[in-house]
Amino acid sequence: MLTGTDDSTYRERLVGLDDAHRALTYEILDSPLPVSGYRSTMRVWPIADTQGAFLTWHATFDAADGHTPQQAVTAVTEEAYAPAIAALHQTLS
Template sequence: MATTTASIRLPVPPADVWQLIGGFGTLPDWLPYIPTSELGEGGRIRRLTNDEGGQIVERLEAFDDKARTYSYSILQAPFPVTGYLSTLTVLEDPDTGFSRVEWKGTFIPAGIGDDEAIALFHAIYSDGLEALRRTLAA
């Protein structure tokens, strides 16, 4: 099992960040490489289309609005991994009252090495968090 975590500090209150990213269908609102998200099964499944037309299907595994966190698994995607579980969390920095957003994942590489799979998802998470920073600054 491989894991990676990316995080970012944002000069924005956690409630405001969560308002933007806390919905399971809200990726298109802040992640430019995911222009489409369609919810199904009562909001538990999201069907994403990336900017190249690729399809990703994910299942909401856990959601805690008060703790500002949710976890999801991948049911279908063009990624070389299995057993994928990711968690997106908005935390409050106790020193500033602002936000720290953490995006982490665990997965089993399939046909590639751990380091390559970790690099792939770390880049996805880091790029996504930078896109979040740009969206909130706009």
């Protein structure tokens, strides 16, 4: 269970963890996002010349009933990804 910056809750399930490829895959089971069938993979790619890292975050999902695909995409990017990436960046800075 995760808590969003607005105190909303997200219930997720880890479905894959690949240490060798620095990747994890999870599904959202319940959240305030207007999506269904959400499955996502995050992967960290090393950047050798700077000793940094590059994060890719890929997801597939459908818009929940009563919502347009654009509403679903906007909600995922603005309500989930943007705050999570900002918090990760702040934690690692």
